[in-house]
Amino acid sequence: MLMLKSLRRFVLVLLLIVSGCATVPKHVAQTMSKAEQGDAQSQYQLGLNYTNGIGVTQDYTKGAQWFLKSAQQGKSEAQFMMGAAYASGRGVVHDETQAYQWFDKAANQGNPAALYQKADALANGRGTTKDIAASRKFYEKAARLGHVESQYSLGVLLMTGRGGKIDKIMGNAWVLAAADHGNKDAKVFFDTTSKKLTKKQLKKVKALAKKL
Numbered sequence: 001m002l003m004l005k006s007l008r009r010f011v012l013v014l015l016l017i018v019s020g021c022a023t024v025p026k027h028v029a030q031t032m033s034k035a036e037q038g039d040a041q042s043q044y045q046l047g048l049n050y051t052n053g054i055g056v057t058q059d060y061t062k063g064a065q066w067f068l069k070s071a072q073q074g075k076s077e078a079q080f081m082m083g084a085a086y087a088s089g090r091g092v093v094h095d096e097t098q099a100y101q102w103f104d105k106a107a108n109q110g111n112p113a114a115l116y117q118k119a120d121a122l123a124n125g126r127g128t129t130k131d132i133a134a135s136r137k138f139y140e141k142a143a144r145l146g147h148v149e150s151q152y153s154l155g156v157l158l159m160t161g162r163g164g165k166i167d168k169i170m171g172n173a174w175v176l177a178a179a180d181h182g183n184k185d186a187k188v189f190f191d192t193t194s195k196k197l198t199k200k201q202l203k204k205v206k207a208l209a210k211k212l
Contacts, residue, residue, distance in 0.1 A: 028055035035066060043070035044078040051081075051091070064091030071102065079106035080114045087117075087127075100127030107138065115142035116150045123153075123163075132163035143174060143212070151212065152178035152186040159193065168193075169201060173208035180209060 024032070028049055034042035043066045049056050051063035064085045070078035083102035086095045100121045106114030119138035122131045136157050142150035151174050157163050158171030172193055178186035194202060 025055045035069075038073075040070045040073040040075045040078070043067075043073075044075050044081070047078065047081060060085070060091030062091075071105070074109075076106040076109040076111040076114065079103075079109075080111055080117070083114065083117060096121075096127035098127075110141075110145070112142045112145040112147040112150070115139075115145070116147050116153075119150065119153070123157075132157070134163075136163035143177075146181075148178050148181045148183050148186075151175070151181065152183050152189070155186070156189070168197075169205055170208065172197065172201075172205045173212060176205060176209035177212035 028046075031042045031045050031049065035046045047063045047066035047070060048054070049063075050059045050066060052058065064082070067078045067081040067085065071082045079102050083099045083106065084090075085092050086099035086102060088094070092098075100118070103114045103117040103121065107118040115138050119135040119142065121127050122129075122135035122138065124130065136154065139150045139154040139157065143154045155171045155174030155176075155178065158167045158174065160166070160171075172190065175186050175190045175193065179190050194205070197205065
């Protein structure tokens, strides 16, 4: 047992040397050890460390490798990061189809950011067949989970009738909700579109937005 522990410490030291940072903080070293043992959360965290250069030398390739290990175990945040890696070409070869597939896996687990990326990909035919009606559905799922960009995008689709029926009241409500949550573009857009509403309609929009 002592020999096994010594071997693990030796392997960890080698990892620190290979990482290019011999003074890795203790908590990062612990994360490395757990990640090597197969812990999905630690693998995801180590992916973040390498991607952002926190406690180790920044290395997008190593970041993607650790995200992949975690994603393969079903961690939605890591699946999202794999989608982001393929979409940006950071740490892996740029591949929109792979990006969509990973966003889809994370979206199926209810990850709000992944739902937004899936909706956006469907709206623009990026990595998958263009389907604005489907994108509207996934924007709404993310919007109802509090994803602000999705609230704005959904509102625009509802007001323009892209992907379904026009609903200017609900569309304005979603845009206002996004504006109230800090989206500056949504605020500018609502300031323009709200001028076309009657006082009665504006009152209804504001009441709906408070519930979103």
